[in-house]
Amino acid sequence: MKEKEFEKKHDHREHHHHDGHRDGEFLSVKDLTVEYTSGKQVVHAVNGISFDIKRGHSLGIVGESGCGKSTVAKAILRILPDHGARIAGGEIWYKGRDLVSEPEKRMEHIRGAEISMIFQDPMTALNPVKKIIDQISSVIRLHNPGMTKKEAEEQGIKMLRRVGIGEDRVRDYPHQFSGGMQQRVEVAIGLSCNPDLLLADEPTTALDVTIQAQVLDLIRDLMREKGTTLLLITHNLGIVAEMCDDVAVFYGGEIVEYGSKREIFKNPSHPYTIGLFGAVPSLTGEGERLKPVEGIMPDPSDLPLGCKFHTRCPYATEACSEGEVPVVQLGGTHYCQCHNIEAVKAAQEKEAAK
Ligand SMILES: Nc1ncnc2c1ncn2[C@@H]1O[C@H](COP(=O)(O)OP(=O)(O)OP(=O)(O)O)[C@@H](O)[C@H]1O
Ligand code: SF4
Ligand SMILES: [Mg+2]
Secondary structure, three states: OOHHHHHHHHOOOOOOOOOOOOOOEEEEEEEEEEEEEEOOEEEEEEEEEEEEEEOOOEEEEEOOOOOOHHHHHHHHHOOOOOOOEEEEEEEEEEOOEEHHHOOHHHHHHHHHHOEEEEOOOHHHHOOOOOOHHHHHHHHHHHHOOOOOHHHHHHHHHHHHHHOOOOHHHOOOOHHHOOHHHHHHHHHHHHHHOOOOEEEEEOOOOOOOHHHHHHHHHHHHHHHHHHOOEEEEEOOEHHHHHHHOOEEEEEEOOEEEEEEEHHHHHHOOOOHHHHHHHOOOOOOOOOOOEOOOOOOOOOOOOOOOOOOOOOOOOOOOOHHHHOOOOOEEEEEOOEEEEOOOHHHHHHHHHHHHHO
16 A cells, blocks of 8 residues: 555544544554663563554553563664664554654654653653753644744643642752652653654553542543544553553563453453453452562563463463464454463353352
């Protein structure tokens, strides 16, 4: 398909401002593989991950520390470290272009104007030697070249107020703020440019519940008003239930289970998901966090053969420790990568009947 046609076919945004969900492929990650190399060691952080997000939709990524969540977001934005990090394979289709092979100049434009990221560690995103107000207003001006400095500052102050930062603090430097305040500044900056795609990496972890709710409201407003598409990384099941259409469960740099929120919450099927969600996941799990799963994640520089979860899985059989693991479609958009789905289900039902 020619690019023009692709854009035309998929850009419904102009015509459907308020209907929330729209058809059409917007972001499509195919078989993405990312490695970090230091000396002789190769860290296999992301191992052949594929997912799509339709325009205006939201995907939640969950999984324990080190499973490759932030790496995926950074690969999309192409901000992996210059040295030692490499997209070793795969494609990242965004509005009909493969970002993996886009020239850096074009990526600079996309980063400034179309895709923004809220970082897990806000200090990496904030400039330590620039006042908060100057940082946010320069982003706003970049997107509204016609705006005067004063207008941009006024809009910046408004945005900061919406994340709970009063005007009396806007002339401070980042180091004068607490971690939670820095995170809120980052959220305000990330949202102030009205991105087409927002990559939000644990955007509310350092925030108390009231501010957290405000930040989530802001993201939802943005999605509704501007049709923003959301990739959300979180440890909080309540936030997934509240914010996401679909869920991808990561383990060892792979997606082990994928589906709509309903499919995943109603019928968690991968032993790892079952472990993470605890015995009875609920769709209204207010503030519920992912449960720790027994055992530790294998070292991504030395991943086991076969199913990467087999070293911890209570349902592992011989087949699990070698070869490819089948991906089984369980329904509509629900996929699970496991040899023993039937046996796991039966064991779960037996457990529940007790
Ligand atoms: N710059 C880097 N150099 C070398 N290894 C890295 C680098 N960044 C990440 N890694 C490794 O890649 C793997 C995936 O890291 P990543 O940050 O994507 O995990 P994550 O799922 O975001 O974890 P967390 O929940 O702790 O944020 C980890 O083993 C991590 O140690
Ligand atoms: S493939 Fe085997 S080890 Fe992996 S999750 Fe399924 S049962 Fe467990
Ligand atoms: Mg991370």
